[in-house]
Amino acid sequence: MNAVVDNARRAVREAYERLRTYFIVALQAGLAAGLSWSIASNLLHNPQPLFAPAAAVGTIAAAIGNRVRRTAELLAGVILGVLAGDLIIEVIGAGPVQTGFVVALAISVAVLFRGSGAVMVQAGSTAVLLGTVSPEGPDLAVPRTANALVGGLTAVAVALLILPINPVRVVHRAAGPTLDLFAHQLTVTADALREGNAAGAQEALDRLVAAEAERRQTTEIVAAAQEVAVLSPWWRRRRELLSRYEHAADHLELAFVNARGMVRRSVSLLDAGEPVPPDLPRSVEHFGQALRLLHRDFLAGRVPDIARARAVQAAGEARRAYAEGLGFSGTIVVSQLGIVVSETLQASGLDMAEANRQAGITAGI
Structure with missing residues (x-):
């Protein structure tokens, strides 16, 4: 009930x-x-x-x-x-x-x-x-x-x-709930990994798949906001902020796709009974937090240092989990974590080489 x-x-x-x-x-x-x-x-x-x-x-x-x-x-x-x-x-x-x-x-x-x-x-x-x-x-x-x-x-x-839209307000209303939903399901996945609950991870995956239409709508709204910021004389002062957000949206798109694959592999990991070092669920949860922090930093006009630090923390925890020993699916989860962290760091404004370095991708994980 x-x-x-x-x-x-x-x-x-x-x-x-x-x-x-x-x-x-x-x-x-x-x-x-x-x-x-x-x-x-x-x-x-x-x-x-x-x-x-x-x-x-x-x-x-x-x-x-x-x-x-x-x-x-x-x-x-x-x-x-x-x-x-x-x-x-x-x-x-x-x-x-x-x-x-x-x-x-x-x-x-x-x-x-x-x-x-x-x-x-x-x-x-x-x-x-x-x-x-x-x-x-x-x-x-x-x-x-x-x-x-x-x-x-x-x-x-x-x-x-x-009657133009307020581009910043619209992006906040559209992207905020989408990112919160995504981050929440990553937290649910992390809890499922801690508890060995494959059904919980599957529910998180189902919710992410169902939210795909909402995520596409968010991408459409960001494009509308950018169009207004560029062409409307009333909102041109917001052009730089929206340009940064549009750049971020391209990388977050890839991060979302790979994160969904990461959750799918987490289900396989739990179904197979593979080992789950404590650092693995912590890494998944901290990556979700990095997404929330990045969105808030963008809308506040702040340099996203805290979001970057949390994403790098997630990458470091993933590497420690890898060092402790993982099965086949667990190794793929860690690899995908490195990819999503790199895309998130690029969304924050870092170039690809620096983002890959901080995500630990050069370490071969």
Whole structure:
């Protein structure tokens, strides 16, 4: 019963954190939709302005960290669809067969120009729209292109000028819970190693695998924050801080992947009944602490000396565990600990050679 209550509380807490992180996106989408509709209808006198708010919402919600690129892709796809649809239908007319042909042609042209999935979707949907209108019907090519331009540009203006996110606050809200979750599961793994509890280590691994989607969302949020810091005049003073965090995110990505593999090997170690020297669980736990400390140092604008020291401590404990004697899986755990410590030290700002030296990788572990 307690486990059910704890799981329910955790689910509610995680849902609240997601809403708190993404609520600004909902506000941006709503504002961009209203503004783009008003511009297309009242200023451009477009009798069918629906695509303008649709384009605005698509730009806001579908590419949180790449709004400018998303707008360019949106316009490129619409223009390709217009060119294929309008020109070909003038020759072969409208109808189901013609529509299929035009859609295939529009997407093929998008592929030839190395368009992304978004470009192909817009090219195909625009071709469908034009292909289903009879020659006597209204000309939708120009209005749709104008709506795409209005929607995309309005979305960029809202995201970067009118209602930009606070990049530091958003990174803190998104990355903090993710790092805490990851560090907590490393502590759970360390406890499982101390107690010889393979089921406990497996639960930690399952939780890390389930949290993969959250970690990807965090990467997306960091990209969005960096975009705002670079392009929004209101937040350029935070550019250096966010640049450091984006650099760190690349190395932490590798650290997370290898740490998950380390936990998986810890399960194998316990299942096989291999020896677990006391320094091994201490090393795993201290590495998790180093992740938490690194995040806090970044957001506070401090040099992450304490986080580095804790990561180096974890590497030293892993080497001592190796010296005391380990089985096959235990040796792999220590090797992966050296890798994750090195990636964490590089995330803190050290170059690769120095990070590898302090992680003890040159020692052949």
